[in-house]
């Protein structure tokens with residue numbers, strides 16, 4: 001088959017690659033659409049340590065089942081499917097507690113941190129364990145389904161956050177995940193949604209997708225503005241979707257006493273944060289990792305057009321041109337958010 005292979009750091013090559021081997025409990029999927037994730041772009045240069053080459057990356061994908069292992073039940077050739085990015089163990093202590101995203105020895109599709117490797121979907125074919133498959137509703141296209149994964153990441157963060165009807169939320173970071181957090185918060189019954197980002201074009205999109213107010217820290221004093229918008233109290237919940245000290249501090253500063261600040265972004269491995277503000281204002285810091293069961297709800301929301309994924313799609317291109325698109329994303333070309341490749 002053809003695949004887009006990370007041969008060495010910063011070197012992606014579209015070339016022949018061995019077909020995946022399908023285990024008894026797996027199906028072989030012909031990939032129709034696969035999204036380039038920020039973590040792939042950051043992983044490409046070796047800085048994250050989670051894309052050790054040689055590797056076929058790609059964990060946001062959708063396609064058609066073309067063959068099935070002997071033990072697969074409930075699926076057939078021709079089924080349109082998407083799948084979780086986490087390949088978790090079924091016989092795991094965490095999985096049995098309903099926390100499969102935290103299960104020990106879990107693997108992520110298209111990721112290789114050194115001690116394990118699972119080739120992903122920047123390829124014509126990928127083999128997928130049956131227990132992470134999801135059926136795509138008829139109204140949802142393959143390309144829309146390839147964006148379910150990042151929406152589900154956003155939905156998981158919202159699901160972990162104690163929210164009451166009409167609560168005010170601050171979302172720090174209006175990149176792809178931030179834009180999905182905003183949309184899921186709208187669907188979840190939030191009152192005021194305040195989006196924060198350094199780039200005005202992203203804030204414009206945030207407003208189109210449901211933010212009531214947008215704030216650019218380069219132009220305004222965010223803390224002052226949030227207080228003015230919340231009766232001098234601060235937001236009931238805040239989401240941090242970047243992952244550096246400055247944005248963590250903005251999220252904490254925006255939150256009212258007793259609020260939850262949910263941390264999704266993790267660009268830097270560690271971040272300083274205002275400890276005394278968190279303690280004396282009794283703020284709850286909630287980490288959010290990946291996805292835990294949000295796929296079916298998100299597929300329904302996309303089918304009902306409650307979440308708009310099309311607005312985030314910047315381009316669809318052939319997989320053979322993937323290396324060039326990675327370069328453009330790596331160089332932070334303005335206006336590019338989500339690029340989906342078609343094998």
Ligand SMILES: [Zn+2]
Pocket residue numbers: 037038039059060149150
């Ligand atoms: Zn991703």
